[in-house]
Amino acid sequence: MKIVLAESYGFCFGVKRAIKIAEENKNSATYGPLIHNANEIDRLKNDFNVALSENLDSFKASDTAVIRTHGIPKQELSLLHERQVNVVDATCPYVTKPQQICEDMNSQGYDIVIFGDEAHPEIKGVKSYAADHVYVVNSPDEIDALKLREKVATVAQTTRKLEEYQQIIIKLMSKHKEVRIFNTICNATFDNQDAVRELAQKADVMIIIGGKNSSNTKQLYSISKEYCLDSYHIESKDDLQTNWFDHKEYCGVSAGASTPDWIIDEVIQSIRTLNNS
Ligand code: F3S
Numbered sequence: 001m002k003i004v005l006a007e008s009y010g011f012c013f014g015v016k017r018a019i020k021i022a023e024e025n026k027n028s029a030t031y032g033p034l035i036h037n038a039n040e041i042d043r044l045k046n047d048f049n050v051a052l053s054e055n056l057d058s059f060k061a062s063d064t065a066v067i068r069t070h071g072i073p074k075q076e077l078s079l080l081h082e083r084q085v086n087v088v089d090a091t092c093p094y095v096t097k098p099q100q101i102c103e104d105m106n107s108q109g110y111d112i113v114i115f116g117d118e119a120h121p122e123i124k125g126v127k128s129y130a131a132d133h134v135y136v137v138n139s140p141d142e143i144d145a146l147k148l149r150e151k152v153a154t155v156a157q158t159t160r161k162l163e164e165y166q167q168i169i170i171k172l173m174s175k176h177k178e179v180r181i182f183n184t185i186c187n188a189t190f191d192n193q194d195a196v197r198e199l200a201q202k203a204d205v206m207i208i209i210g211g212k213n214s215s216n217t218k219q220l221y222s223i224s225k226e227y228c229l230d231s232y233h234i235e236s237k238d239d240l241q242t243n244w245f246d247h248k249e250y251c252g253v254s255a256g257a258s259t260p261d262w263i264i265d266e267v268i269q270s271i272r273t274l275n276n277s
Helices: 013-022 040-046 073-080 093-107 123-127 162-175 187-202 215-227 261-276
Strands: 002-005 029-031 051-053 064-068 086-089 111-117 134-137 151-156 180-181 205-209 231-234 250-255
Touching: 002 261, 013 040, 013 064, 013 093, 040 051, 073 086, 073 123, 093 111, 093 123, 093 151, 111 123, 111 162, 123 134, 151 162, 162 180, 187 205, 187 215, 187 250, 205 215, 205 261, 215 231, 215 250, 250 261
Parallel strands: 002 250, 029 051, 029 064, 064 086, 111 134, 111 151, 151 180, 205 231, 205 250
Antiparallel strands: none
């Protein structure tokens, strides 16, 4: 039986990069979680002595702080530098970009409208890069309540849907003559979905790996099931059943955004063993 991994699966580029950075910085601590996956956080702690701290004050001079993928507020970054903490920045470049845009446009006299969730760490960080006149909105209607000046620049949270951002843009353009639009949406989640859609059309059995509560894994599974009836959502190799692979010739594999590569490797190894037994 042929076993084929989806073209895009599992961790996004930003999380993979952050984990590599953490592994290269043994005996450090990440400031905030790099990923919402307890197994992976434990692995970094056990194999690389990379701890997790949610408390800025826990970092002292000459400690190494790895900055999480979502980034942190500018003021916190300055504080770490002031305290002579060795800062290793693992902020995803797709998050650094809107931070820079906010800073640049704001310093050029633009009001900043951020489309996103004010409570989300990414948005707290992005917002902090504008000195003033910066607003976070979750819907076009919220724009009516803002007292914006003439020149406006807008960015979106990386995980927002393009169609929703377009509504924000339309609203801003209906009220302002000068609107600078930056498309800061990241396509990582959509890439995994597109890849499953493509693979499930060729496969006669599909294995989707990820937490039972992971909404993006469930989403992948439901897309897979649309094209391949024999699709299974598992958490680890222990959930595999031999009869799933009887008389099958093409097995497709994908994984949700918080599934580490080592869990995926274990599953593929087990499928090979089951298939050869
Ligand atoms: Fe991942 Fe960076 Fe996009 S962390 S979801 S590649 S913004």
